[in-house]
Amino acid sequence: MLSLGCLMTFRTRVLSAAIALGVGGLSAEGASADTFAVFNPTDAGVNVALSGLTLSASTPVVFDYTTAGLAPLGDLAAQWTLTATETGAVAFGPIALGSFDGSFALTYSGPTVSAGGYTVHTGDDLLSGTFLGAVFAGYGTTATVTDSVSAGGLVSFNNNPLLAFDPTADQGLGLALSSLAPSTTVSSGRLNDFSASASGSFSANTVSPPPVTVPEPRAWSLLLAGFAGVGGALRVRRRADGARSHRRLLLPVTAALAACLTVLSAGGAKAATIATFRPSGNTSNIALSGLNLTASAPVVFAYKVPGAAALGNLKATWSLNATETGAIAFGPIDLASFDGSFGFTYSGPTKTVGAYKVQNGADLLSGSFLGGVFQGYGSSGGLSDSILAGGLVSFNNNSLLTFSGIGDEGLAVTLGSLSPKSIVVGGELTAFTAVGSGNFATGVAPMVTPNTSRIGSAFAPTTSAVPEPATWVLMLMGLGGLGAASRVARRSAASPRGLA
Secondary structure (H helix, E strand, O other), X not given: OOOHHHHHHHHHHXXXXXXXXXXXXXXXXXXXXXXXXXXXXXXXXXXXEEEOOEEEEEEEEEEEEOOOOOHHHOOEEEEEEEEEXXXXXXXXXXXXXXXXXXXXXXXEOOOOEEEOOEEEOOOOEEEEXXXXXXXXXXXXOEEEEEEEHHHOOEEEEOOOOOOOEOOOEOEEEEEEEEEEEOOXXXXXXXXXXXXXXXXXXXXXXXXXXXXXXXXXXXXXXHHHHXXXXXXXXXXXXXXXXXXXXXXXHHHHHHHHHHHHHHHOOOOOOOXXXXXXXXXXXOOOOEEEEOOEEEEEEEEEEEEOOOOHHHHOOEEEEEEEEEEEEEEEEEOOEEEEEEEEEEEEEEOOOOEEEOOEEEOOOOEEEEEEEXXXXXXXXXXEEEEEEEHHHOOEEEEOOOOOEEOOXXXXXXXXXXXXXXXXXXXXXXXXXXXXXXXXXXXXXXXXXXXXXXXXXXXOOOOOOOOOOOOOOHHHHHHHHHOHHHHHHHHHHHHOOOOOOOOO
16 A cells, blocks of 8 residues: 555655756756746637547637747737547546646638738748646646656657757646646546646747747657656555545545535536736746735737627736735655735726727726635746635725636646746745746636626626635635645755655
């Protein structure tokens, strides 16, 4: 029988050794990667699904280059395809971790367009590549999928007529998944089937047109060494009659989750994406300093709900202020929790489309969250929260949106270009800067009010969207272990890595 402690010790040692080997072979690993491209769904519908061990997507999206030179091409209609195979999964309370190997492509589907001296034609490869050892971190109805060469993963972007990549440098990808239906769980060592709405970001050290020689094959030895521990531990876990010690640790969390789901009468409703945001460039727009995660930067915001979606891309200022409440490391994977608030404030001239309008200073979307889960993996990461996982997400009413206050609410933010890469020291994440983009979803369709005169941040909500108190119970119990481990780590003079 393999206890949870033995499982984590085994995996941590093998992965740590693999990372040490991998870093030695990556000469540019320490350099800061730049987020050079992002994509967002075209509507509120699902665009990616897991069935059996296969994660797949074939759907229209909006693709944007954020790197200088290519950014003037603007919003590009594209077809996103993805095929990936799950290689294993394990649950830690309400948090589900898994790994995936696969490939993706974003293919231009619009008419010929030229800008900034660059041209794309129908059928052109906007971005494609392969990945091995990507980490899935699911939390209720939200999740992130991240991969980074600097963490021991294996990401390889293909050269195309617009992009050329340095094969010796860091490359990373991040997917923000919201509206997971059903909420993420692990059974018999694998993730249960789900559908979701995904957006994504991509980063690399060097992106420079025109194309150069195709990169040499990656170091397969890094892959085999870096993830042998995960695969081996998961196979042992599947063969075991049952990890009784693991189940004992999960019983309080499972009981709290059941109580929470009973109280949330609309919790089973299928969530839908209501809004997305992306960076307006490839410069950092979020930073962690001490225990404070903050953002105050221009972004591009878009509604995905009927009516308001007609407003299209909206210039906005993204503000975020969150406090880290604990962190712990599992090999190269860092987990932490955050409480905070966020807001998107319109920063353009008055815009009217049909029956809907926004004015400068309008609150496009704002809210608060407790128990948000951060997952860091080298130079990639994510932040997710979901009521169905025991978090506490509350969106505020504003001039266009009114929320019912029942059902699931969730957020998923992908963080690319983490510099320096994610690490835990003394039970806390070390400081970093990053480029953030993300999705927001709710299980009950919000009311969209056209042409209201109550425009701007001064609009007062008419109803409360605070979830029932039972969710606090789950948060306290589900994240209690994380907080306790962090406090022990702070008092200890042991290794700086959380569970080394």
